[in-house]
Amino acid sequence: MLLDVTGLEVRYGRLHALRDASLSVGAGETVGVIGETGSGKSTFARAVLGLVRPSAGRIMIDGTDVTRFGPRQWRALRRTGVLQYVFQDPLRSLDPDLTIASSLAEPLRIRGVGVTVARDRAVALLNRVGLDAELLDRLPAELSGGQRQRVAVARALIVEPKLVLLDEPVSALDSANRVRVLELLRTLRDAGTALVFISHDLGSVAGVADRVAVLHRGRIVEQGPVRDVIGEPVHPYTRLLVGSAPTLSSAAAGRATRASLRALLQEEGAPA
Numbered sequence: 001m002l003l004d005v006t007g008l009e010v011r012y013g014r015l016h017a018l019r020d021a022s023l024s025v026g027a028g029e030t031v032g033v034i035g036e037t038g039s040g041k042s043t044f045a046r047a048v049l050g051l052v053r054p055s056a057g058r059i060m061i062d063g064t065d066v067t068r069f070g071p072r073q074w075r076a077l078r079r080t081g082v083l084q085y086v087f088q089d090p091l092r093s094l095d096p097d098l099t100i101a102s103s104l105a106e107p108l109r110i111r112g113v114g115v116t117v118a119r120d121r122a123v124a125l126l127n128r129v130g131l132d133a134e135l136l137d138r139l140p141a142e143l144s145g146g147q148r149q150r151v152a153v154a155r156a157l158i159v160e161p162k163l164v165l166l167d168e169p170v171s172a173l174d175s176a177n178r179v180r181v182l183e184l185l186r187t188l189r190d191a192g193t194a195l196v197f198i199s200h201d202l203g204s205v206a207g208v209a210d211r212v213a214v215l216h217r218g219r220i221v222e223q224g225p226v227r228d229v230i231g232e233p234v235h236p237y238t239r240l241l242v243g244s245a246p247t248l249s250s251a252a253a254g255r256a257t258r259a260s261l262r263a264l265l266q267e268e269g270a271p272a
């Protein structure tokens with residue numbers, strides 16, 4: 001397993017942002033994590049990246065138990081490049097003061113790769129994400145949002161990671177750019193890179209993921225192959241999600257059904 005999370009719990013003070021969350025991702029697999037705002041998606045990403053400490057559970061990355069890693073161990077693990085990430089806002093993944101060429105080359109330069117080779121590799125990666133080499137000398141602010149997000153994906157790929165974690169990678173994009181980035185993610189998946197694709201939008205995830213996990217109030221309430229989860233959603237929250245996305249399934253629910261599912265969720269709703 002490239003990522004093996006078991007019984008993960010994260011608290012912010014008295015708030016349980018994640019409870020007993022278990023998820024594993026094998027080599028070359030794409031797993032979607034979906035849930036509405038506040039369900040704990042970003043907390044899950046932050047825990048896997050070592051940015052927040054779990055209060056219980058275990059996180060294994062490529063066979064290494066990272067649960068109790070300190071900052072120095074995390075830095076060392078990040079340097080191996082096994083795991084890379086892309087955030088919703090590409091400006092968070094890209095240094096605004098660095099040209100695209102420098103941003104792309106930086107992860108390689110840190111690993112001792114020479115300037116010329118790093119630049120050649122940057123050009124190759126830009127091509128791979130469908131961008132022209134003429135963007136190399138621009139700053140992130142001089143690119144469109146979709147171009148920036150593709151640069152962020154290229155930067156994550158330049159060290160040839162086994163696993164890429166993407167937190168809402170298409171949410172800030174218009175529909176044309178969303179389609180482009182989703183196509184790119186499919187290409188990556190087909191090339192054997194394992195992806196964790198976090199999103200509030202079941203529709204975006206469904207076209208890319210092999211499996212999907214549904215987060216609701218900090219718990220994974222359902223997970224399985226995309227086709228099964230969409231075709232036969234079991235948990236009321238998943239049924240509501242699927243029912244609200246009529247293009248995905250014949251299980252599209254009418255307004256009355258959606259209202260009764262919401263009522264059911266409210267009833268079962270222990271405070272998170």
Ligand SMILES: Nc1ncnc2c1ncn2[C@@H]1O[C@H](COP(=O)(O)OP(=O)(O)OP(=O)(O)O)[C@@H](O)[C@H]1O
Nearest residue numbers: 012015017035036037038039040041042043044200
């Ligand atoms: N640093 C923090 N301190 C305290 N509470 C936090 C912190 N970060 C997140 N939370 C709370 O934890 C819960 C889960 O937040 P999280 O950001 O993981 O949700 P999310 O599903 O990613 O939501 P969104 O889609 O809006 O980003 C929310 O109730 C949020 O208010």
